[in-house]
Amino acid sequence: MVNELIEEKESWIIPIEGRTVTRCYIDFAFGIELWTREDYFSIRIGGKFMYEDKNGQSLLSPDDPVALCPAVNVFNSQIVSAIAFKTGKLVVDFSNNARITVEADDKYEAWTLGGGRGLKIVCTPGGDLTIWSDERSGQTPV
Numbered sequence: 001m002v003n004e005l006i007e008e009k010e011s012w013i014i015p016i017e018g019r020t021v022t023r024c025y026i027d028f029a030f031g032i033e034l035w036t037r038e039d040y041f042s043i044r045i046g047g048k049f050m051y052e053d054k055n056g057q058s059l060l061s062p063d064d065p066v067a068l069c070p071a072v073n074v075f076n077s078q079i080v081s082a083i084a085f086k087t088g089k090l091v092v093d094f095s096n097n098a099r100i101t102v103e104a105d106d107k108y109e110a111w112t113l114g115g116g117r118g119l120k121i122v123c124t125p126g127g128d129l130t131i132w133s134d135e136r137s138g139q140t141p142v
Contacts, residue, residue, distance in 0.1 A: 013083055029062050105123075
């Protein structure tokens, strides 16, 4: 299940591997959505992030929407892994050999993951993770 996080010593494994990116969007953030008939999951990136693929690395920001175009290449690819580190870093690997890495921000919420069945993870300013889910309802930062 999507909302069954796996805690490791330094990270949380988000078990969404195999899900397909069904939508990418750009507003005041960059986001991807994973829709199935049974569930929904989203990743929203509010600040700068590193996008890597076969063409190299690019530091991207929603402040420059046109520059976000390379990241749209994750559309229709599958999630290989998604890891939320307890330092606030998020790393998402895709089946097209792309990777998105988001570091924590000192002043802003760097990223948010949300899904069906009540799962939500927010990287708060400074890198603390706040997690809500059916099992961890109302959880304070971990």
